[in-house]
Amino acid sequence: MPGLQPPCRSPSTNSTERRPGLRFTRLPLAFLFLALLLVLAGWNKMPEEPSMSPMLFAFEHADEAAWTVVNDGVMGGRSRGFVEVEEGTLRFSGTLVTRGGGFTLVRAPRAIDLAGHAGVELRVRGSNREFELELDDEQLRFGRRVSRRAPFMVSEDWTVVRVPFSSLRNTIFGQSVSAPPIDLSGIQSVAIYLA
DSSP, X not given: OTTOOOOOOOSSSSEEEEETTEEXXXXXXXXXXXXXXXXXXXOOSOTTSOOOSOEEEOOOSTTSSOOEEEEGGGGTOOOEEEXXXXXXXXXXXXXXXXXXXXXXXXXXXXXXXXXXXXXXXXXXXXSSEEEEEEEEOOOEETTEEOEEEEEEEEOSSOEEEEEEGGGOEEEETTEEXXXXXXXXGGEEEXXXXXX
16 A cells, blocks of 8 residues: 555564554563473362373473474464473473464474363463463364364463363364364364464
8 A cells, every 4th residue: 555664673572663554563472481281180289289190291302292383474474483392391482473473382293182181280481471272183163173272371480370171262263163072082282372
């Protein structure tokens, strides 16, 4: 359109610039440190208590589950995420750009049977923002994969958060959809999502 200019990049990592008709926001993804991911059979213990439930990821080896980053470039976005695993911790960092796709995620393929469990427990530290846990049971709706995600908050201190399976929402490209219940016995991957 005549008169519209693309947004300028600012050296700041947390900036919003306005030009007529355009909005561009860059947010630091900061860091999400994930120390362990457990499956919980029930919620009978306080979050601070150690869990005896099966551990899905301990992050003891860099190649433990082939964690990979998916950025919003597939939708014209410019977000960038990075992942590394070392010393028992997964570190997810980068920049979230809200113009375009506006998401980044880190995913690990893993066939898991979670039937009979109530949820997932994560030990996390980060930048006082909301992330989402995504479980993929490969359910399709309207020819597209249904995303099963639930939010959790991350603070600057190490915290144990619990994500009950009952809090998973069904979406396709961020829009709520009606879909059959998740097949907990057929989980094929686990992801941490930021949008």
